[in-house]
Amino acid sequence: MLADAIRAEGYRLSKNRMTVFWSVIFTPLLFAVGGIAYHLNKAQGDKLAAGANLPTMPVSPVNLAEALTFTANLAAEAKLGGMILVFMLIAGATVYAGDYRWESWRLISARNDRTSLILGKVGVMKVLALATMLVLLVASLLFFASQAIIYQRPLSFDMSLAEAGDTLLIWLLSCIRIVQFGLIGLLTAIVTRSMLAALFVPLALGFGQSILGIPPLMAFLGLHPDGWAAQLLMPGLSYDALKTLLVPGITPAPITAAALWPAIVGLALWTLLPLGASIAWFKRQDLSKE
Amino acid sequence: MTAVIETRGLAKTYGTVRALDGLDLSIPRGGVYGVLGPNGAGKSTLFRILLGLIRSTDGTAIVMGGGVGDVAAMRRMGSMIETPRFPPYLTARQVLEWLARAQGITGAADIPRWLERVGLTEAADRRVRGFSVGMMQRLGVAAALLSDPELIILDEPTSGMDPPGIQEMRALIRALADHEGVTVVLASHQLLEVQRVCDRVAILNKGKLVREGAVSELTAVGERLRLSVTQQAQVLEVLGSKGAAEGDAVLADIKRAEGPALIRALAGAGVDIHEARWVGTDLEAIFFTETGAVQAPETIHAG
Numbered sequence: 001m002l003a004d005a006i007r008a009e010g011y012r013l014s015k016n017r018m019t020v021f022w023s024v025i026f027t028p029l030l031f032a033v034g035g036i037a038y039h040l041n042k043a044q045g046d047k048l049a050a051g052a053n054l055p056t057m058p059v060s061p062v063n064l065a066e067a068l069t070f071t072a073n074l075a076a077e078a079k080l081g082g083m084i085l086v087f088m089l090i091a092g093a094t095v096y097a098g099d100y101r102w103e104s105w106r107l108i109s110a111r112n113d114r115t116s117l118i119l120g121k122v123g124v125m126k127v128l129a130l131a132t133m134l135v136l137l138v139a140s141l142l143f144f145a146s147q148a149i150i151y152q153r154p155l156s157f158d159m160s161l162a163e164a165g166d167t168l169l170i171w172l173l174s175c176i177r178i179v180q181f182g183l184i185g186l187l188t189a190i191v192t193r194s195m196l197a198a199l200f201v202p203l204a205l206g207f208g209q210s211i212l213g214i215p216p217l218m219a220f221l222g223l224h225p226d227g228w229a230a231q232l233l234m235p236g237l238s239y240d241a242l243k244t245l246l247v248p249g250i251t252p253a254p255i256t257a258a259a260l261w262p263a264i265v266g267l268a269l270w271t272l273l274p275l276g277a278s279i280a281w282f283k284r285q286d287l288s289k290e
Numbered sequence: 291m292t293a294v295i296e297t298r299g300l301a302k303t304y305g306t307v308r309a310l311d312g313l314d315l316s317i318p319r320g321g322v323y324g325v326l327g328p329n330g331a332g333k334s335t336l337f338r339i340l341l342g343l344i345r346s347t348d349g350t351a352i353v354m355g356g357g358v359g360d361v362a363a364m365r366r367m368g369s370m371i372e373t374p375r376f377p378p379y380l381t382a383r384q385v386l387e388w389l390a391r392a393q394g395i396t397g398a399a400d401i402p403r404w405l406e407r408v409g410l411t412e413a414a415d416r417r418v419r420g421f422s423v424g425m426m427q428r429l430g431v432a433a434a435l436l437s438d439p440e441l442i443i444l445d446e447p448t449s450g451m452d453p454p455g456i457q458e459m460r461a462l463i464r465a466l467a468d469h470e471g472v473t474v475v476l477a478s479h480q481l482l483e484v485q486r487v488c489d490r491v492a493i494l495n496k497g498k499l500v501r502e503g504a505v506s507e508l509t510a511v512g513e514r515l516r517l518s519v520t521q522q523a524q525v526l527e528v529l530g531s532k533g534a535a536e537g538d539a540v541l542a543d544i545k546r547a548e549g550p551a552l553i554r555a556l557a558g559a560g561v562d563i564h565e566a567r568w569v570g571t572d573l574e575a576i577f578f579t580e581t582g583a584v585q586a587p588e589t590i591h592a593g
Contacts, residue, residue, distance in 0.1 A: 001361060001394075008392035012377060015384050103375040107433060110341040110369055111393040113361050287343040288334075288371070 001112050005120025008108065013095060013124055023091035024132045027083045028139035031074070035143035043150045062148035065159035067140035072170035074136060081174075084132060085181055086203065091128055092182040093198035095121050097189035105287045114283045122179075122186065122275065129178045133171065166247040176271060177239050181206060183274035190282050209234045225255060231262035238266035294319045294367075294441045294473050295340060299349035301497075302335050309335040311497035312349065317490075319440075322467045322474045324488035324505075326481065326573075328581050332497040333477040334372070337445055341369050354441060365393050367441040373449060374430030378419035382410050382429050385418060389433050404432040409458060423450030431459070435466075442466070444476040448483060460487050485509070485573040495581040509570040515542040515549050517556070518565040525561055541569070 013020065074080050099105040109117065148155045159167075181202045189198035211217065213234050215225075223230040231238050241255045241263035255263075295317040302310040310332045317323050327333050338344045340351055342359045356363025376385045386401045405414050408428040413421070418429065427450055434442050447463070448456045464487060466472040478484050484491060485505055493501040501508070517540045519525050525540045526533045532543045544552060546568065553566055 004392060004394040008388055011391050012380070012388045015388075016377070016379055018379075098377060102377045104377060106341070106343055106371050107374065107376070107389060108392045109343060110364055110367075111361075111389070113359070284345070286345075288338045 001116040002119055002123070005112055005116045006123045009095065009120045009124040010127070013091075013128070016094065019091050019094050020128075023087045023128060024135055027080060027087060028132070028136040030083075031080060031136065032139035032142045035139070036146040039143075039146050039150045061154040061156035061158075062144050062151075063159075064141060064144055064155060064157045065163070067137065067144045068159070068167045069163070069170060070144075071133065071137045071140040072167060072174050074140065084136070085178060085206070088125075088129060088132065088178055089181060089185055089199050089202055092125055092185040092202075093189065093195045095125055095128075096182075096186045097193065097195040097198040100189070100193035101195055109287050115279055118186070118190075118279050118282050122183070125182045125186075126175070126179055129175055129182070132178075133175065169246055170243060173239055173242055173267075176267060177235070180235055180267070180271050180274075183271060183278070187274040187278045187281070190278050190285065206236070209236055213237055226259040226262070228262045228265075231259060231266035232269060233266075235266055235270035238263040238270075242267065292319050293317060293352075294354055295475065296352040297336070297349060298351075300336070300339065300346055300351055301348035302332075302339060302344070303347045308497050310339070310346070310349075313494070313497065313499055315492055315499055315502070317473070317475055317492075319473050320467070320471065321489035322463055322476065322487055324484040324491040325475065325477045325494065326484060326491055326577055327477075327494035330496075331494040331581070333494055334445060335497075336494070337369070337371055337443055337477065340443065341371065343371070365437060366439055367443065368434030368437060368439040369443040370427075370430040370434045370447065371443075371445045373423055373446075374426055374433065376418045376426070376429065379417060381415045381417055382421075382425075382432075383414045385429060386432060386436055390436055393437050395437055401436075404435055407435075407462060408432045409455070424452060424455050427451055428455070428459075431462070439472065441473045441475065444474065446478055447476055448478065448480065456483070463487055481572075481574040481577055491573065493577060493580045500580045501576065505573065508576055509572055511571055513546070513568055513570040515544060515552070516540075516565075516567055516569045517542060517553075517563055519556070520562040520564070521560075524559070525556060528556065528559070 099108070112120075145155065147153070184202040184205060185198045188201040189195070192198070192201075212221075212223075213230075213236060218225065218230060223233070225231075225237060225241070231241065241259040244255045245257065245260050245263070293316045295315065297313050297315045300310050300313040300315075301308065309330075313332065313336065315336075325333050325336065335344070339346045340353050340358060342364065346358075351358050353360075354363040354366045377388075380388060382405065383401060386404065390401065402411070402414075405411050408431050410425065410428050410432065413425060418426070421429065427447060431444065431447060434444065444463075448459050451459060460483065463474050463476070467474050467489075476484075476488070488505055490504050491502070491508070492499055516536070517525060518538065519540060522535060522538060522540055526535060529540065529542050529544075534541045534543070542552060549566075549568075553563060556563060
C-alpha cells in the first residue's frame with residue numbers, strides 16, 4: 001500500500017514540471033552558472049593584474065572529491081541553503097497541501113490507508129530532497145571542473161575513507177534538516193489545509209529559531225548552547241552541534257561534548273514529532289470538507 | 291441476495307445536527323440502486339461514511355464484506371462524490387494513470403477504454419484545468435470505473451451535464467449493471483432520471499430511511515388506466531365507482547390484467563379510444579409524500 005502511495009505521488013509530482021524545476025534544478029543551476037561566471041571573472045582579473053598568461057594560481061590539481069563536502073555544506077549554508085529550503089518548501093506545500101486545494105483527497109483516500117498516503121508524500125519529498133542534493137553535487141562538480149579548465153589545472157579525485165564517512169554524515173544531516181522543515185510544512189498543511197500556511201509557517205518558525213539562536217539573545221534568555229533547552233528549541237543548533245561534534249573542524253560552533261545527546265534528541269524530536277502528529281491528525285480528519 | 295452495503299444503526303452528528311439517525315440499510319448486489327432524499331436528508335453523509343471520508347458517530351457499516359477503511363474491500367469499489375476535481379496541471383489521461391497507480395493497478399488499467407466509454411477520447415491529452423463541470427463528471431466516472439470495480443458509488447453523476455451527456459451516462463450506468471455485473475449505487479436529485487435508471491430506491495429523510503423497494507413495485511401502487519375517449523360519460527357509466535374523470539379523459543381504477551378486457555368491451559360498445567396508458571404513482575409523487583417536501587406547481591407529475 002505504501003508502495004502504491006509513493007508510485008502515485010511520484011508520478012503526479014513528475015508531471016508538475018514547474019515545481020520540479022524550481023525545487024530541484026533552479027538553485028543548483030544558479031549556483032553552477034554563478035560559479036563559472038565567478039571563475040571567468042576572477043581569471044580575467046588575474047590576467048589583467050599579471051599582464052600575462054595564466055596561471056597566477058599554484059599549479060595544484062583541483063580535487064573533485066572536495067565537491068562532495070562542499071555540496072553538503074552548501075545545502076546547509078544560509079544563503080544557498082536558504083534558497084534550496086524555500087524552493088523545497090514550495091514543493092512541499094504543493095505535495096502536502098495540494099490535495100486539499102484541488103479537493104482530490106476524496107479521490108485517493110478511498111483507495112489506500114491514510115498512514116500510507118502520508119508516508120507516501122513524505123517518501124516522495126525525501127526523494128526530491130535527495131535529487132536536489134544530487135543536482136547540487138553536479139553543479140559543484142561543474143564549478144570545480146570549470147576552475148580546473150579556466151586555470152588550466154589538472155583534475156584529481158582524492159578522498160580517504162574517513163573523509164568519505166564525514167562527507168556522508170554531513171549529507172545525511174543536511175538531508176534530515178531539509179526534510180525536517182518539510183515535515184513542519186506537512187503538519188501545517190494537514191492542520192490548516194492551506195498551501196500558503198504550509199509554506200510560510202515553517203519559514204517563520206525557522207526564522208524565529210534563527211533569531212532565538214543569536215548568542216546575545218540566548219545569553220539574555222539564559223539559554224546555553226550545550227543545554228537541553230536550547231537544543232530542544234532550536235533544531236538548527238542541533239544540526240550545527242552534531243556537525244561540529246561528529247565531523248571535527250567542519251564548523252567552528254562553540255559547542256562541547258555535553259551537547260551531543262541534547263542535539264541528537266533535539267534533531268530527532270523535530271523530525272519525528274511533526275511526522276507522528278501529522279499522521280495522527282490526518283487519520284481522524286474529515287476529508288469531505290476540503 | 292447478498293448485500294454489498296449493509297448499515298446498522300448508522301448515525302452521524304455534526305454538533306447538534308443529526309445528519310444520520312440510526313440508519314438501517316441493506317443494498318443488494320446487482321442492479322442500480324438509487325438513494326433519494328431532499329437536501330440534508332443524509333445521502334452525502336452516508337456516502338462519505340461508506341467511503342471512509344468521515345467517521346460515523348454510532349452504528350456499523352459493512353462495504354463489500356469489509357469494514358469501512360478495509361483497503362482490500364474498498365479497492366473492489368469505485369466512487370465519485372460530488373463534482374470531482376483534479377490537479378489542474380494533469381491531463382485527463384494522466385489523472386487516470388495517477389489514480390491507477392494510487393490503487394496498485396499500474397499497467398493493468400485499460401485507460402483508453404474508459405476514456406472512450408465516458409466520451410473523453412478527444413480530450414484525453416488536454417489539461418483538466420480547462421474542463422467544464424460536465425467533463426469533470428465524466429472523468430470522475432472514468433476514475434471510479436478504473437479498477438473494474440464490483441460496486442460503484444456515484445453522487446449526482448449527471449450534475450452539470452448537457453442532455454446528450456445525461457443520456458450517455460444513463461446508458462453507461464445501465465450497461466454496467468446489465469452487462470458487466472457492476473452494482474451501481476447513486477444519489478440524484480433528478481427523480482425522473484432515477485426512475486428511469488434505477489431498479490431499487492431508498493428514500494431518506496432527516497437521516498432516516500422512510501421508504502425502500504423496487505421502483506416497479508413502488509410505482510405500481512395506485513396505478514390506473516388513463517383513457518382518452520370521446521364518450522366520457524358513457525365510459526364513466528360503464529366503470530361505475532372504478533371510474534373518475536380527469537379533464538376529457540377517464541381514469542379507470544382497475545388491475546393491469548383487466549385492462550385488455552375493458553378496452554375490448556369499450557370498443558365493442560362503440561367508444562372511440564384515442565389513447566390508453568397506465569399511469570402510476572411516480573417516484574416524484576412518492577418522494578414528496580414520504581419526505582413532506584413542498585411540491586412546486588410545475589413539478590406536479592402528469593403520469
